[in-house]
Amino acid sequence: MDLYQKYPIRLRINEQDREFDVESWVTLLDLLRERAGLTGTKKGCDHGQCGACTVLVDGKRVNSCLTLAVMQNGHEVTTIEGMAKGNELHPLQQAFIEQDAFQCGYCTPGQICSAAGLIAEGQARCRDDVRELMSGNLCRCGAYPQIARAVIQVMGIEEPDTKKEGFTTGAVLT
């Protein structure tokens, strides 16, 4: 049993077919950043806790730090680099700019991929749903209100009365 064996894999990344030879332990995140040259996807915690590494696999949002590249052989991956069509930004990218939804921008690629997944899943009906379903993406700059606003803008959900907006903290019993 050769523990250092390399595995030939083929991925379709941002609509391009790519081939790699990877060791078993290479995560999808490390493959994207280190081998595919796509550094838009960020490594935050590397343990599934922050969402910075979120990409779409076969259209579904996942944490690329917690899956092996070799496990994704044959699948289709979309990263932040695959969002814009040429020079035309994805509506979410445009909305993030309009709503001032980022400060340092570190979490933004993951936030945008996650929001794209959220919209495709079709489970969110209101702003609170969006907040709950974006909860896998942490933002250390605290841009959450603007992020939620950017997402609901793209979804066409009505802007809530901003005066009622505020922070909710602590554990909540129903």
Add this chain to the structure above:
Amino acid sequence: MKPFAFSQPQDVDGVLALLASEGARPVAGGTNLLDLMKENVMSPTQLVDINLLGKAGLDKVEEADGGLRLGALARNADTAYHALVKERYPLLSSAILAGASPQLRNMATNGGNLLQRTRCVYFYDVGTPCNKREPGTGCPAKHGVNRQLAILGTSEQCIATHPSDMCVALRALDATVHVRGKGGERAIPFADFHRLPGDRPDLDSTLQPGELITHITVPDADRFRAHSAYIKVRDRLSYAFALVSVAAALDIDAGGTIRAARIALGGVAHKPWRVEEAEAALVGKATGEAAFEAAAERILQGARGYGQNDFKLVLARNAIVQALTTATRGTEHAQGKGNQQPNGERP
């Protein structure tokens, strides 16, 4: 991660053959195993990727014998949002959606969810002793950081909790875990699937080495459909493990008398905690705080704190009463509707 060999068999027999060798482990979603491998808490020398079994039908959620059959490789998200589950098993749907994040639920599988390991901080830190990780080294949690840890069913050796939300609902719904090993198939009632720590805290479940979970079945739970609630209390509004959680389901007649009750707790023990005697005592009683408090008292009999987690004694009691009260009001997809509360209020 330490180097390991990797394979991707096409069928269950292929998986079982590979799992027979020492150091081999199945990987499904990878959301717990790869995390633990990065921390060197687990270091299999061979990973057997079982995802191709999904194509062989192990990723299905379907009706079976009037109940539910959940494939081991069905994703947590697909299970929770499945029309059959949402409509007939709202308690299960809510519990799954209360766990982890959308990204993680898209990868996490039903089989893997059952076998996720404790989140005790010492277990995760290979620089500290821990009886669960390295039997015989001791348990620093008993006198240390134990805010998250157990108040029921603990032992001298370990006070860890099982972190799953889904399992709490499955326990309340009397699910059965179906496994296959070299010796054939076997069915394990949910109550017997997870273990208490005793003097073997390293063993989380009664699954034997080399065995594979193929699916989970849940019997018909129609009588609980109208009155169930999953309540999860945690340090932040979302995306955190439970301090205490309660899966409550009631069958109530038109006059408000309880015909049957199910109550299971998460975050309090090494396994989902359920006291059937307390449920039986509710039968024939009117719904309401008095009956619910008596049930909570019985369920928490023998509970003890270890310092930082003393507050759980009161929290668990209140959460039980609250869950039963919410269930009495009527089932809502509390978690499925985001963080909206069942009565439509903002938290």
